[in-house]
Amino acid sequence: MSETKTEEINYQIVVCGVGGQGVLLLTDILTNLATDQGIKVRGSETHGMSQRGGTVLCTIKVGPKAYSPLIMDGTADIIIALEKHEALRYSPLLKKDGWIVVNTKELLPQSWKLDKEAVETARKNFEDDINKITPNVCFVDAEELAKKAGAVIAQNVVMLGAAAACEDFPFTSDQVKKTLEKVVKKRFVDLNLQAFDNGLEKGISA
């Protein structure tokens, strides 16, 4: 986490995953987080078709230079991937030596369920592939860490925790937690704070 002054922040975040994984909620938390700090933020969301088992991409730009919500190829500071293979799909957005924080959870698309070979090849090559993109990768078993916090659905917040551990992430964990308390439904606050901490701890140790 950085100590940067708010007016100097220009930080670009890619959040991706598969429909139903909570990509939109994570985006919501991030835009609220920037808003709570009084920093300009613009994000893009995918709605509609892509939610039906499709791939979901959200881009979030924080700072005074956020004119449009879209991130140009080669400029994102971090990719937070809620599903393993989705990290690769959006890798062209990442700047040189940017961070990838990736959930090792794998969701098989329909086409792969009966294609053992495709799955095996992808699994075998995964680490090589991701290391070709950047040396800065943090693998997170978010399913496990979310279960520990109390519910599998909190994987997105675990991933936020891991991302918050990256050195140039522009918000402190206290700031994130304050926003979480406001954005998440009351009865899920404790669970989400725990999920965040679990992710953060994993991120720091990675």
Added chain:
Amino acid sequence: MFRRFASREGNDTMSLLGNAAIARGAMEAGVQFVAAYPGTPSTEIIEALRSVGKELDIYVEWSVNEKVAMEVAASAAISGLRTLFAAKHVGINVAADPMMTLSLSLGIVGGMVIVAADDPSCHSSQNEQDSRFMARMANMPCLEPADIEEAKDMTSHAFDISEQFGVPMMVRSTTRISHSKGNVTLEPILDEKRDPNFVKDYKKWVCIPSNTRVNHKRVIDQRDRMREWLPGSGLNFIENNEVEKKEYGIITSGISYAYVKEALDYLGVEVPILKFGMVWPIERKILSDFADLVDKIIVIEEVEPYLETIIAHELTILNKKNELLGKYRGEVTPRTLELNGLLVAKGLHSYLGGNMPPQQDQSVYDSIIPHIPNRPPVLCAGCPHRNTFRAMRKTIGTKAIYNSDIGCYTLGDPNLTNTCLDMGGSIAMGSGFGKLYTDRPVVAIIGDSTFFHSGITGLVNAVYNRSRLMVTIVDNRITAMTGMQDNPGSGKNALGDAAPIINIEAICKAVGANYVKTIDPFDLPAIEATYKEALETLDDGVAVIISTQACAMEERRVRRKEGIIKFYKVDLELCDGCGRCIRVGCPAIEPSEELNEKGRPKMIIDPEICNACGLCVYECTRDAIQLVEIRK
């Protein structure tokens, strides 16, 4: 969050979706009457307004289609109320008939805003089209916001301008405005309720030729007055007019302005920019000034070369000789798909120079692409549409001509989807095909919301013209594709009150279809028998099968609320790994780690995804799949 969004005082900065910002703009302008039909990317404007409707005393309705919504809205606007209509770009087509005459002849009294949400790149649409041309065709003023903050302010401003000039106004949004999110500063809500005050005036409100001839002239004169009013409005502005190098200048509008700003940042160059906030009518004064300031003009815009075309004409009128570049010939930006900062930077670089956009090592990505799976959208687990498609494949077969429609069921089965044109098109196209082909069944597949939208007229046509047609209405009691909006079959209206349930079966019978039957798609033997029976009757007239079962996602939501969790589970002792169940294409079924003697995987069902429809049970020959029900 809701409290802040609905706050009458404003005086707050909060993170909002672009569509919620548009809704807030309408609230701040004192909107009182809202009518719309859902469609991505416009739906959430209405979702936001209906969430505050009761509290702020705003009437909000889901109308049955966009044409009806426009007409409903017109009644309020000519009664002096501030009125909002919103639709996706193709919804504007459906509403075009009343919209044209409302703008070209009648006019309005209370401010009326028509939000058109375009979808460049067709993220969730059947085409890419540019609503600015529709505004131009209607000679209707059109604002185009470049950012969500501006979207809120322009929507609010549009009500004032509309009222001042007595004309409906279009606000053109695009996906990257409507579905972007960011911080927006709220202002107070105009808390001034008006009583409807329709003043009869035969010459104004009745579009007979003698009246319209006069009114059309009035509209044209008014648009000229608007051009003269524009310079003081602050809607259009020039930036960077101080820069030294003035060989090129950029004209832009909407989200493209944001891409231009980013592209110039990226290239590290500055050139004058003329940003149009109002894209019809075009302000001549500012264009003339700009044409004098720069030699050549580059137009950056999304979808059609709209501004480019209009500006070429205006420059001729102004007797300016500037060279004009843009997208018409594809020289600066591509002719299709949405723009982004990088595309604009690449396009501008050839003319403006500056830092080259960074070249990425494409070979790295190329080497990993084969390892990234495709994820085409599929029907949800437990979706009743899946069962209906299965029954049709088994009984009608693939020789038939299947005309599909617009909704979740468009994803049903590519082999049983031979045409898809527009909402309601399935039955009408089927009506035509049914006259052309008598040697094979002609089928139309349409959802409940789409049937109410524009399927009924097609059905009347098919019966009246004695077409040989089999209609399937996949009735899941909700408008699912756009995010679960209620419709005339759901028993609830947009404000959450109980509403009459319009009976689809009774409609089909009243229209005169020869065979009409409602079935439950979860009862597979019954649905197959019904199709077989219906097929025998096609020579006697139109057959309609209404396949009624609630949307799986909606069912799940209701069930979970009641504390019930239901799913199916595979007994791996009994499963022999035959793989029949997984071939139904349900997202909940997956191969397990356990293999059968041939080395093929036995199957498991993900309890988080399963919606307990039981389709897989019909496939299992070994009774290996059992229902689990947990009550909390």
